[in-house]
Amino acid sequence: MTDTADMAGPPAGADGRSDARGPARAPAGGPRIDEAELERSEEATAHRIASGPTWFQVIWSSKKARVGIVLLGIYVLIAILAPVIAPYRGDDTSFGPVELPSSAHWMGTTTQGADIFSQLIWGTRVSLIVGLFGGLFATVVALAIGLVSGYLEGTWVDDVLGLLTNVALVVPTLPLIITLMAYSEVRSVWFTILIIGIISWAGPARSKRAQIITLRHRDFVTAAKFAGDGTGTIIFREILPQMTSLVAAGFFGAATGAIGAEAGLSFLGLGNVESVSWGTMLYQAQLQGALAQGLWIWLLVPGLMLSGLIMALTLINFGIDLISNPHLREDA
Numbered sequence: 001m002t003d004t005a006d007m008a009g010p011p012a013g014a015d016g017r018s019d020a021r022g023p024a025r026a027p028a029g030g031p032r033i034d035e036a037e038l039e040r041s042e043e044a045t046a047h048r049i050a051s052g053p054t055w056f057q058v059i060w061s062s063k064k065a066r067v068g069i070v071l072l073g074i075y076v077l078i079a080i081l082a083p084v085i086a087p088y089r090g091d092d093t094s095f096g097p098v099e100l101p102s103s104a105h106w107m108g109t110t111t112q113g114a115d116i117f118s119q120l121i122w123g124t125r126v127s128l129i130v131g132l133f134g135g136l137f138a139t140v141v142a143l144a145i146g147l148v149s150g151y152l153e154g155t156w157v158d159d160v161l162g163l164l165t166n167v168a169l170v171v172p173t174l175p176l177i178i179t180l181m182a183y184s185e186v187r188s189v190w191f192t193i194l195i196i197g198i199i200s201w202a203g204p205a206r207s208k209r210a211q212i213i214t215l216r217h218r219d220f221v222t223a224a225k226f227a228g229d230g231t232g233t234i235i236f237r238e239i240l241p242q243m244t245s246l247v248a249a250g251f252f253g254a255a256t257g258a259i260g261a262e263a264g265l266s267f268l269g270l271g272n273v274e275s276v277s278w279g280t281m282l283y284q285a286q287l288q289g290a291l292a293q294g295l296w297i298w299l300l301v302p303g304l305m306l307s308g309l310i311m312a313l314t315l316i317n318f319g320i321d322l323i324s325n326p327h328l329r330e331d332a
Contacts, residue, residue, distance in 0.1 A: 055244070058322050065319025071312035079124040088115045090122030090276035098293060107297050111288040119276050120301050126277035127259050127309060130193055134258025137197035139204065139251040146208025147235050151216055165209075168202035177261070181270040188272055192265060196258045204250040211246055215239050245323035252320065256313045263306055278302035 059065045078085060087104075088095075092114060099109040107116035149161040180195050181187065215221065216239065224234050240247075265271045266279025269287075273280055281302040290298040 055323055059316070059319035062319040062322055064315045065322075068312045068315025068317075068319070071308060072316065075124055075128060075309055075312065078121060079128050082121050082125055086115075086118040086121040088118040090114070090119045091274075092118070098295065101297070107301065108295065110284065110295070110298060111290075111293070112284070116281075116298055116301070119281055120278075120305060122276045123278045123281060123302065124305070126189060126275060127262070127306070130189060130196070130262040131255040131259040131309075131313070133190075134193045134196045134200075134262070135251050135253075135255030137193060138200045138254040138258070139247065141197065141201040142204035142250065142254075143208055143247060145201070146205040147212055147240065149205070150209035150212030151231065151235055151239070153213055153216075162209075165202050165205050168199075169206070171199075173199045177265070178268070178270060181265055187270070189262075189275060189277075192262055192271060193258070196261045200254055200257055200261075204254065208243065208246065208250070211243055212239055215242055245320055248323075249317055249320045252313050252317045256310050259306070259310060259313075278306045 060069070093110075093112045095105065095109050095113045095115060097109060097111050097113045099105055101108045105115050105117065107120070109115055110119075145161050145165065149158045149165070152158050177195055177199055181192070184191065212235075221234060221238055224238050229238070262271065262277065263279035263282070266273075266277055267282045267286070269283055271277070271279055271283075273283065279302075282299065285295065285298040285302075290296065
């Protein structure tokens with residue numbers, strides 16, 4: 001006969017109900033689960049999901065931006081390693097004029113006896129310097145005016161800055177820059193950068209003003225005001241970080257325009273003709289009748305290098321657009 005004690009089940013608790021709880025047991029075939037470690041892992045996963053990808057990951061996710069970054073990296077390496085890559089100095093005119101391509105001169109020589117390949121390599125530095133500092137100068141001016149004007153909307157400061165911006169927008173830039181360069185006694189690269197920055201800040205300043213007007217009414221700005229933060233702190237610590245993608249896109253756009261403007265001015269003979277740049281190469285080539293003498297490569301290669309650099313900056317801007325507009329990431 002079966003013992004009744006064996007069929008009685010687990011002992012009853014104090015309230016008369018059977019106590020089904022027992023010591024924690026490890027799952028079959030595995031170790032005991034550490035609940036604290038599991039919670040920490042879930043919190044870390046949730047933080048990674050909430051934080052989302054970094055700005056570089058977003059830009060790199062675009063195929064166009066990847067191509068642009070690689071191209072720009074090649075140009076930067078060429079500019080840095082110009083003394084190593086170029087067999088001669090760009091301003092060295094001690095060679096025979098109009099020599100055909102050979103092992104000594106890969107692309108031949110100009111009518112003045114300069115090595116075309118060396119000029120092409122050294123000219124990369126000038127274009128990158130103009131793009132970097134011209135774009136940076138225009139972006140800083142546009143950002144300062146746009147931020148102050150937008151945050152102080154409706155005040156006399158906004159009226160003065162708005163009037164200045166409107167005047168800069170309606171002034172014809174091409175005749176202005178040609179006049180300034182033609183009548184200037186100084187035609188250095190830095191003066192060209194200054195002129196380009198002066199004429200190219202108005203449009204970006206208007207767009208940044210519109211952006212800050214929408215941001216100044218957000219809750220985090222209101223909270224900063226109640227916390228007693230000053231105007232400068234609110235603008236540069238609270239609002240400016242929210243405009244990173246717009247500022248970056250404006251910089252690359254301004255750099256692209258500065259590179260094209262320098263090449264155009266040099267091609268018209270309004271730049272520093274003593275410097276070696278792609279624009280001066282085009283100017284000298286058309287001045288000396290390169291096509292009539294069969295030196296088509298003298299005209300072709302600087303134009304291709306210039307087009308490649310502008311294309312690289314434009315492609316990177318496609319990736320920057322993904323930061324401010326997440327809806328575009330699906331098609332990147």
